[in-house]
Amino acid sequence: MTTEMLQVIRTDGTVHGKPEPPLPEELLRRFYRTMIQVRALDEKGMLLQRTGRIGFYVPSGGQEAAQVGAAAALEAQDWIFPTYRDPGMAIWKGASLTEMIAHEFGFATDRCKGRQMPNHYAFKELKYVSISSPIATQLPQAEGCAMAIKIKGTNEIVLGCMGDGGTSEGDFHVAMNFAGVFKSPIVFYCQNNQWAISVPLKGQTASESIAIKAKAYGFPGIQCDGNDVLAVYKAVKEAVDRARSGGGPSFVEALTYRMGPHSSSDDPKRYRPAAEEEEWRRKDPIDRFRKYLQKQGIWTEAFEKETWDKAREAVNEAVKEVEKAGPPAVHTMFEEVYKEMPAELAEQQRGLIEYLKTGEIKDSGEAFPL
Ligand SMILES: Cc1ncc(C[n+]2csc(CCOP(=O)(O)OP(=O)(O)O)c2C)c(N)n1
Numbered sequence: 001m002t003t004e005m006l007q008v009i010r011t012d013g014t015v016h017g018k019p020e021p022p023l024p025e026e027l028l029r030r031f032y033r034t035m036i037q038v039r040a041l042d043e044k045g046m047l048l049q050r051t052g053r054i055g056f057y058v059p060s061g062g063q064e065a066a067q068v069g070a071a072a073a074l075e076a077q078d079w080i081f082p083t084y085r086d087p088g089m090a091i092w093k094g095a096s097l098t099e100m101i102a103h104e105f106g107f108a109t110d111r112c113k114g115r116q117m118p119n120h121y122a123f124k125e126l127k128y129v130s131i132s133s134p135i136a137t138q139l140p141q142a143e144g145c146a147m148a149i150k151i152k153g154t155n156e157i158v159l160g161c162m163g164d165g166g167t168s169e170g171d172f173h174v175a176m177n178f179a180g181v182f183k184s185p186i187v188f189y190c191q192n193n194q195w196a197i198s199v200p201l202k203g204q205t206a207s208e209s210i211a212i213k214a215k216a217y218g219f220p221g222i223q224c225d226g227n228d229v230l231a232v233y234k235a236v237k238e239a240v241d242r243a244r245s246g247g248g249p250s251f252v253e254a255l256t257y258r259m260g261p262h263s264s265s266d267d268p269k270r271y272r273p274a275a276e277e278e279e280w281r282r283k284d285p286i287d288r289f290r291k292y293l294q295k296q297g298i299w300t301e302a303f304e305k306e307t308w309d310k311a312r313e314a315v316n317e318a319v320k321e322v323e324k325a326g327p328p329a330v331h332t333m334f335e336e337v338y339k340e341m342p343a344e345l346a347e348q349q350r351g352l353i354e355y356l357k358t359g360e361i362k363d364s365g366e367a368f369p370l
């Protein structure tokens, strides 16, 4: 158990010794490209919301390293039980931007057909499990999955994600306790961005860190610098290797900061000191990794421009594609609920179709409340 924070890259881009083992340049470039893709998605997501084209958006600016470094430590067969602030994990696993954006719009090509909250992505084939909105409820689910893996004896492991606020929920403690007792192949991963909407970390816990809580459940916990993609990767990779080799659960806390609002419905200026926001803007994980790549001789102006251009183009193309599809037909809301639609539901569906023909239904135009 260590209470010292693991950091590989300092804020000026220099390193504490050599990262072990040395990572291939292509992997480092992929880290950078994916972090920028997440930020480009955020830029567009907030813009779409502010211009009234989507109802709600959850930005994750400042947490790109924490998402990408953790997902990169997993293998394709591993499971992620994510939170709504983990789009970088989906992108790293290979999720299609068009599908992600279709979900933001809740349009016809959205897998959930607009029935899930925005930012609650699900990619079954990637084992990126449908996001649970009530915070920390995904953790007992993740632990159950890890227990099943242990019984079946497969080579998978589980990443159970949460925020700092999630650690105050009973579900967090239930999952941690089961994992310790059953020595399940799970990595609990907390992105401690120091705020749970307007509740600061000190209102959440009196512990010296979140990672230290693992000690009480009988497994290792480590805190890493969540704005340092290499520290996150190293900490999570060690935990993943331990889980896969039968060493049981671990806890990784990534100390980071939510640079933007909690969601498009939030205004952090009403509760967060401007100086704190400024301090963390200077610790931007993308800037830090750029400085590192520069010092390693991997970064060039051309690479920077190409990366941003491609990331923005991919998002813009995806939006165009999604808007072509338009919203799902209203009668589809009755479908895919029962294997065979009950007669009363079929009657309601017919009634709605007839009613819609009168043209009386209006969009209330109200913003999403959360
Ligand atoms: C059980 C439950 N209580 C309250 C909420 C409302 N809520 C949504 S997000 C959130 C804050 C979560 O903070 P944290 O776990 O730190 O994650 P972050 O948003 O910072 O990524 C709250 C209280 C909820 N979704 N579920």
Ligand SMILES: [Mg+2]
Binding pocket: 163, 164, 165, 191, 192, 193, 194, 195, 196, 197
């Ligand atoms: Mg938080």
